[in-house]
Amino acid sequence: MSYFRMSLRKLLTRLHLILGLGTGLLFFVIALSGAIYTWEPEFSRLAYHQAVEAQDKPVVSIADLRNSLEKTFPEGDFRTALYRDPESSIEVLLYAPGTYYLAQLNPYSAELIHLQDMNKGWINYLKKLHRNLLLGELGREIVHWVTLLAIPLLVSGLVIWWPATGRPTKDKFFLKTTGSAKKRNYDLHSVLGFYVSWVLIFALITGIYWGFSPVKETIKLLSGENTIAWETPRSEVPARPVENDGILDQLIADYRNTFPKSEVRIGIPHSEEDPIHLSVIDPGKGLTAINHYYHDQYSGERIEGVFRNGLSSEISTFNAINGMVYEIHFGSILGLPGRILVCMAAMVAASLPITGLLVWLGKRKSKRV
Incomplete structure (x- = not known):
């Protein structure tokens, strides 16, 4: 022996x-x-100039953001807008041929502060170096x-x-x-x-x-994810066209008032049946705590159903595991101490x-x- x-x-x-x-x-x-x-997150805040001076005035409208970007970056396809705390820029996701951009705009004037091609820049090269x-x-x-x-x-x-x-x-x-x-x-x-x-x-x-996809597919199978009949949120298309910028602004205002300590991301509809997608994000609670809401783009009414991305209280086992994987990998599941521990390790x-x-x-x- x-x-x-x-x-x-x-x-x-x-x-x-x-x-x-x-x-x-x-x-x-x-x-x-x-x-x-x-x-x-800390590097991005500095490199992308996300910090702004808080002002005692309302934030700009979606139309103001769109008009500002059409003047400075007309080729960008406006997809989402992320509203954060009073001392942070509004972050707009823009699609462009072959890449995508994050634009940082002043929440009180809609002035473009920084435009970042997310396939370029040292932070993105660092991410790619780690991944591939x-x-x-x-x-x-x-x-x-x-x-x-x-x-x-x-x-x-x-x-x-x-x-x-x-x-x-x-x-x-x-x-x-x-x-x-x-x-x-x-x-x-x-x-x-x-x-x-x-x-x-x-x-x-x-x-x-x-x-390795077999690992993820096995967990998906064991968790019963494949047996869930997910629904797709859709807007009811009216007989006559309806301008929805006012609905977007009202929803942003309502959600920011309802969740004052959270970040709110709003997705801009791109087809007739697309809903307005709002994500309520608590920066201190991780990916599995994000709540997703859907509204009809024409009436503003909330759409309810069994959605893959829905309320955090209704998250599936597989989606919970999927979110936790990222947080465990970078230590954010334990907050700042976890990130320090993973960095040192x-x-x-x-x-x-x-x-x-x-x-x-x-x-x-x-x-x-």
Whole structure:
């Protein structure tokens, strides 16, 4: 039995080495970009100039936003408008051929503050670096497989960390400030690797959920999502055309008064049967707490039914899991402390291929001597 355990340990050590050398550089890029991207909301607020000076006056109308954008960016197709707190811009989503834009407008004057092509800019390149290494679909597949291979890399590392005989002693849990540089580097790899493993496992599992459709489809099947008969909200088309800008403005005003501490996004109808789609977002409660409402674009009456995106209290099991995956991956499920924890774990994870390579090179050098 002892011989079997030693053989298994040697096998896992070999596996850890091969996987580490084979995926180390890619894992470094993915982990480091993920750590930085954890702070995307804060970066976006600065880079996209979302902060404005609050004024004691009503916010501008949808018509004002549309007129401002038609003058400054006529090729943009107005899709949604996001109303936030009094010190934040109104964010308008615009479609354009081959891309989409986010426009930041002053909520009190409708002045265009910033227009961002969401396929360009360093924040978007950072997101693509994390998701596909800036290599498109090929890079996306590479990221998915590196994420999958990181699971046995993580497990084998934990097995190697555990002593071959007995239980781990106190020195296995702490970094040493004395000893040779070689020993300190080994501790950086071993001790820090042990601690971040318990955070990384969640990031890796959620990454696998996104990367491999059979995983998502299996959860969809087990949750009963495929058996739900979702309805589609539709407006009743009147005999005569009706101008709906007034209805849009009234709905925005009503929802902002009803939910004063929430952000409200309104979707602009683009076909005769499209409803007006309003999303009420509590920034502190995550994706699964978003409430979706639908109104007839001609009468303003609320449309009720069994909708895929509906009230948070009626969310399906699969949609709840789907929303939680993103929040777990970036730590936002625990608020700011969770994001800090994931960022730090990802930074340490990015260091592991470097310290691991130095450990391997040190052992090779010792064997030559």
